[in-house]
Amino acid sequence: xxxxxxxxxxxxxxxxxxxxxxxxxxxxxxxxxxxxxxxxxxxxxxxxxxxxxxxxxxxxxxxxxxxxxxxxxxxxxxxxxxxxxxxxxxxxxxxxxxxxxxxxxxxxxxxxxxxxxxxxxxxxxxxxxxxxxxxxxxxxxxxxxxxxxxxxxxxxxxxxxxxxxxxxxxxxxxxxxxxxxxxxxxxxxxxxxxxxxxxxxxxxxxxxxxxxxxxxxxxxxxxxxxxxxxxxxxxxxxxxxxxxxxxxxxxxxxxxxxxxxxxxxxxxxxxxxxxxxxxxxxxxxxxxxxxxxxxxxxxxxxxxxxxxxxxxxxxxxxxxxxxxxxxxxxxxxxxxxxxxxxxxxxxxxxxxxxxxxxxxxxxxxxxxxxxxxxxxxxxxx
Ligand SMILES: Cc1ncc(COP(=O)(O)O)c(C=O)c1O
Numbered sequence: 132x133x134x135x136x137x138x139x140x141x142x143x144x145x146x147x148x149x150x151x152x153x154x155x156x157x158x159x160x161x162x163x164x165x166x167x168x169x170x171x172x173x174x175x176x177x178x179x180x181x182x183x184x185x186x187x188x189x190x191x192x193x194x195x196x197x198x199x200x201x202x203x204x205x206x207x208x209x210x211x212x213x214x215x216x217x218x219x220x221x222x223x224x225x226x227x228x229x230x231x232x233x234x235x236x237x238x239x240x241x242x243x244x245x246x247x248x249x250x251x252x253x254x255x256x257x258x259x260x261x262x263x264x265x266x267x268x269x270x271x272x273x274x275x276x277x278x279x280x281x282x283x284x285x286x287x288x289x290x291x292x293x294x295x296x297x298x299x300x301x302x303x304x305x306x307x308x309x310x311x312x313x314x315x316x317x318x319x320x321x322x323x324x325x326x327x328x329x330x331x332x333x334x335x336x337x338x339x340x341x342x343x344x345x346x347x348x349x350x351x352x353x354x355x356x357x358x359x360x361x362x363x364x365x366x367x368x369x370x371x372x373x374x375x376x377x378x379x380x381x382x383x384x385x386x387x388x389x390x391x392x393x394x395x396x397x398x399x400x401x402x403x404x405x406x407x408x409x410x411x412x413x414x415x416x417x418x419x420x421x422x423x424x425x426x427x428x429x430x431x432x433x434x435x436x437x438x439x440x441x442x443x444x445x446x447x448x449x450x451x452x453x454x455x456x457x458x459x460x461x462x463x464x465x466x467x468x469x470x471x472x473x474x475x476x477x478x479x480x481x482x483x484x485x486x487x488x489x490x491x492x493x494x495x496x497x498x499x500x501x502x503x504x505x506x507x508x509x510x511x512x
Contacts, residue, residue, distance in 0.1 A: 147192025200344030209327025212341025222248030285417030330459030458494030
């Protein structure tokens with residue numbers, strides 16, 4: 132398939148390659164080979180699997196097509212994708228990032244980058260004036276997450292792009308929560324989109340993967356150089372699983388989002404529940420900004436229970452959701468952000484960020500929502 136103008140549902144199914152060029156097989160095989168024969172001493176299209184592999188090409192082309200990039204890159208995990216995209220920075224550079232971030236990104240930005248001589252400041256990116264004020268002569272990039280994880284703070288991507296252009300900064304967005312189906316950051320001028328493919332793109336909680344794409348050929352060249360040099364590439368079997376998951380993303384995401392809308396409305400009415408944070412709710416604070424840059428609320432909800440005892444009761448009794456630090460699977464996943472997804476962040480920092488032990492995040496799956504709700508209310512009874 133070479134036509135870039137297909138609509139997303141078609142791209143998801145056919146991706147960049149919908150049949151094996153060598154055999155016509157309807158699925159790109161798992162090319163489980165580390166190296167390739169050099170005919171008469173000459174390398175062909177492929178020469179060594181860290182540099183390129185047909186199974187990996189499929190998912191790399193898929194993410195580029197879906198996000199509108201010139202080239203995609205597949206990594207061994209979402210964090211490997213984030214770290215590899217941030218390899219564009221060098222010692223002495225200054226990075227500004229959203230202060231409500233996935234815990235693993237927080238750990239990388241605050242624990243690893245400073246060791247490499249990169250200064251990082253976590254700031255409130257929902258306020259463009261605060262971003263402007265935090266820029267120094269050394270600032271080189273903005274690392275963003277919107278909606279943020281787990282508090283769903285909304286950063287205005289167009290405003291960030293305008294600031295970045297003015298100050299010659301690179302913009303990177305973790306688009307995991309939304310997927311390219313609901314939010315297309317490169318269209319808004321963001322330089323680099325990053326995904327944990329472990330989540331909605333894979334969709335079955337059976338692999339770790341990371342994806343990066345950019346519309347800038349020069350940046351793509353530099354990321355390719357780092358990907359090949361560092362070597363945290365996605366293995367062929369995981370490429371196969373990811374490509375297979377991507378084919379059904381639209382069906383899964385629409386079904387999960389439909390369930391999430393119903394679940395969020397019902398959570399609002401439940402006596403044990405305090406705050407419910409979900410872009411699909413009428414009173415969601417960042418609603419206007421979110422829907423100016425995204426086409427749906429997604430399938431993840433954060434909510435507070437009124438006491439820690441209720442949290443413990445829910446986690447002990449609920450049967451259907453897997454209780455785990457992840458999201459985006461066909462099954463509902465319930466996360467205690469304090470001890471799971473954001474465990475890497477010290478307690479005092481978490482409290483400052485607004486992450487309390489009573490906060491839960493639910494990634495609503497595609498089960499029957501009535502079964503999910505009955506399970507939830509029974510566990511809390
Ligand atoms: C928003 C977000 N970004 C990045 C990551 C990291 O992805 P991975 O676990 O695939 O390394 C996660 C994982 O939970 C995430 O939720």
